Amino acid sequence: MKKKIKVGIIGGGTIGTALAHAVVKDLKAFAQLKFLCEKHTEKAALLQKKFQFYARLVPLTELVRRSDLIIEAASPKVAAQVVKLASKWNKKVLIMSVGGLLQPPVVEILRKNQSRIFCPSGAITGVDGVLAAANGKIRKVRLVTRKPPEALMGAAYFLKHPFPVLKSLTEERRVFCGVAADAIEHFPQNINVAAVLSLAGVGPERTQVEIWTSRAYKGNRHEVTVEGDFGTFTTITQNRPAPGNPKTSYLAILSAIATLKKAFASVRVGT
Numbered sequence: 001m002k003k004k005i006k007v008g009i010i011g012g013g014t015i016g017t018a019l020a021h022a023v024v025k026d027l028k029a030f031a032q033l034k035f036l037c038e039k040h041t042e043k044a045a046l047l048q049k050k051f052q053f054y055a056r057l058v059p060l061t062e063l064v065r066r067s068d069l070i071i072e073a074a075s076p077k078v079a080a081q082v083v084k085l086a087s088k089w090n091k092k093v094l095i096m097s098v099g100g101l102l103q104p105p106v107v108e109i110l111r112k113n114q115s116r117i118f119c120p121s122g123a124i125t126g127v128d129g130v131l132a133a134a135n136g137k138i139r140k141v142r143l144v145t146r147k148p149p150e151a152l153m154g155a156a157y158f159l160k161h162p163f164p165v166l167k168s169l170t171e172e173r174r175v176f177c178g179v180a181a182d183a184i185e186h187f188p189q190n191i192n193v194a195a196v197l198s199l200a201g202v203g204p205e206r207t208q209v210e211i212w213t214s215r216a217y218k219g220n221r222h223e224v225t226v227e228g229d230f231g232t233f234t235t236i237t238q239n240r241p242a243p244g245n246p247k248t249s250y251l252a253i254l255s256a257i258a259t260l261k262k263a264f265a266s267v268r269v270g271t
Contacts, residue, residue: 008067076100087113126235
């Protein structure tokens, strides 16, 4: 009988919980959830009780060292730490907080590392098209994100800029316009899709980003436009929030599960 892959999950929030379920229920023939890293021990206990599995609660370094496949579902800062450790032991890692991969020290590590990093498409569509187009010449990648005000609350950007005051239910306000590198720095928990696009296409300094907000928005909407030698395409994704967490798009969770399953699949569809 083939030995099962030892999986470690970092983060016990909405996404970490969904991926734990996928490992325990859908991938039990190939993998076993052995380790958890979660600073809130009560979250880890609830996770284990919910899905009826036993996994050791361990520090980050121990989890990376002892796991065959690491799933990061915490934050960009933690993602950067995980990649540094994973490169040391040549591990496989599924990264949810993709913005952490664009930090300069991590970029340098990735150039030399022999580990394997998986980055789900997340809450946008069209990433396969960007990956294909990047094999030719891409002239433009533009992301326009629309989020309700409550989805932007707590972003680092508003430590130096006033939070938008909307005078009516229908008023739309552009909060940010610039390149992905700046968007990721100012909105680390809100614009993960910009990091994914940057890695797939022309990089964070050439990927254009706009962020809009309005009380009329009922969810997160992402419009991606790409122009290049292949032609042009535009995708529009209107996301519904994940059950129990209005700040997480449900598609981001489903994308992560699909990426995880693809890592074990014998037939892998898509670019």
